[in-house]
Amino acid sequence: MDLKMLGWNDHWEQQWSICDRKDTIPARIVGDFGQKYRVITEQNGDTWAEMSGKLQHELDSRSSFPSIGDWVAVQPLAGEDRVIIQGVLDRKTCISRQAAGFVTHEQIIAANVDTLFLVCALNDDFNVRRIERYLIMAWNSGVNPVILLSKADLCSNIDEKLGLLQESAMGVPVHVVCAIENQGFEDVDKYLTTGSTVALTGSSGCGKSTIINWLFGAVLQRTQEVREGDSRGRHTTTHRELFLLPQGAVMIDTPGMRELKLWEDEGGLSLTFADIEELRRSCKFTDCRHEQELGCAVLQAVSNGEIEEKRLLNYHKTLRELKFQAKKEAKSNSKQTKRGTKTHGTRLKGQALVKQLND
Structure with a gap:
């Protein structure tokens, strides 16, 4: 297969040319099954592929391990239907979240994505505040977000729901789609250009697998009905997988999320x-927290109906969460440094993040 169909371009060619990749060839990860790829x-x-023992030893964090969408250097094995991953090319973009549980750990959702479809169902599971969180994740990753309702x-x-979303999705394309009625196909199709990488994310049961089947024109992914009681979905996609669409783009499907940290x-x-x-610049005090302060332009906008109160509350909630996460990361990195563990290549930015979020 011509790797250009999978997104290989001058950017990756240049990166490959400056790396010492003796006895290896480039490959793209199209399926992530944990220890196997x-x-x-x-x-x-x-x-099939798996990491070499040397690479596992060299990589200093789980988030550095190969993930869906990564370009890797692999070594073919004579007479075997498998290859060994010897290196990972630097990621152009990286979509990640805090892994579930109490341990500070970055979980990679997809790598080297150009456009991220944020899928939200127009049923009882529609949630503007959740979409705001997905937008933060998208902007942080460096990809272009597109909302699919x-x-x-x-x-x-x-x-009515579009009106609720308008304030939260300023500047972000929003498209209403329905695979059953073939509604919005042309709106989505324009993002599927040859060589581009598009990923889908959203809560369980939002219709990601159905959208993939619809765009491909055949059943690639299994689908299940949502629960009648609360419109919440059941997990259908259990691993991350990359598909080549007839339009020429590659699409990454990811398991539905119960929550997004x-x-x-x-x-x-x-x-x-x-x-x-933007409004905080007009506040009377430069350290205004937009809670009870006099002369707060943000609170005035809420009082005037210019900003929804729930949106401000979600802003405060998210800011607290990010500060807490940054402090946890800084503390974790500090412990690793004291213990003498490797820190090369890790994200030692916790202290800087705490300062940035407090400014």
């Missing part, structure tokens, strides 16, 4: 809440 190479096509056939007040802030908070960030 599916990759595609130009010479071997679709095949799915299952339009189940909604009788689409305009943000990993860190790379400016996503300011972009998602740009209206609040």
Whole structure:
């Protein structure tokens, strides 16, 4: 297979040319099954892969391990239907979140994505505040977010929900789609350009797998009905997988999320809440927290109905979460340094993040 069909371009060619990749060939990870991977190479096509012991030893964090969408250097094995991953090319973009549980750990959702479809169903599971969190994750990753409001056939007040979303998605394309009625196909199709990488994310049951089947024109992913009681979905996609669409783009499907814990802030908070960030410049006090202070331009905007109160509350909640996460990361990195563990290549930015979020 020509790797250009999978997104290989001058950027990756240049990166490959300056690396010492003796006895290896480039490949892209198209399936992430934990310890095992599916990759595609130009010479071997679709095949199984696993990391070399040396690479596992060199990589200093789980988030540095190969993930879906990564470009890797692999070593073919003579007479075997598998290859060994010897290196990972630097990521162009990286979508991640804080992994579930109490341990500070970054979980990679997808790498080297150009456009991220944030899928939200237009049923009882529609949630503007959740979409705001997904937008922060998207902006932090460096990808272009696009909101897809799915299952339009189940909604009788689409305009009302679009109105609720308008304030939170300023500057972000929003498309209403329905695979059953073939609604919005042309709106989505324009993002699927040859060589581009598009990923889908959203809560369980929002319709990601259905959208992939719809765009491909055949059943690639299994689907399940949502629960009738609360419109919440059941997990259908259990691993991350990359598909080549007829339009020429590659699409990454990811398992549905029960909750989204943000990993860190790379400016996503300011972009998602740009209206609040802009108004804070007009506050009487430079250290205004937008809670009870006199002369607060943000609180005045809420009082005037210019900003929804729930949006401001979500801003405060998210800011607290990011500060807490940054402190945890800084504390974790400090412990690792004291113990003499490797820190090369890790994200030792906790202290800087705490300062940034407090400014």
